Amino acid sequence: MTEPNAAKGEMHGCIVCGKLYQLYVVHDSAGNYIGANVMSAGGKEVTGAGRPLAACETHTNEEIARAVERVYGRQSQDDD
Numbered sequence: 001m002t003e004p005n006a007a008k009g010e011m012h013g014c015i016v017c018g019k020l021y022q023l024y025v026v027h028d029s030a031g032n033y034i035g036a037n038v039m040s041a042g043g044k045e046v047t048g049a050g051r052p053l054a055a056c057e058t059h060t061n062e063e064i065a066r067a068v069e070r071v072y073g074r075q076s077q078d079d080d
Helices: 061-072
Strands: 006-013 020-027 033-038 043-045 054-056
Touching (some): 033 043
Antiparallel strands (some): 020 033, 043 054
């Protein structure tokens, strides 16, 4: 029998400006990131980065994409 997914609360700063948000992060039994939900008001999950990231709802998608690329490099679009 496989172990269930593990979830825990984590604090993450906005990828653009650093404002702190509480995230509920889920990992599978092998420790691979599955997803997250931003629990703090005014924040949203940054998808497509393969890791738990948050951003303020006021930042544009362009600002967020530039910040992710600046911090983590260009993200690949394929899931291979």
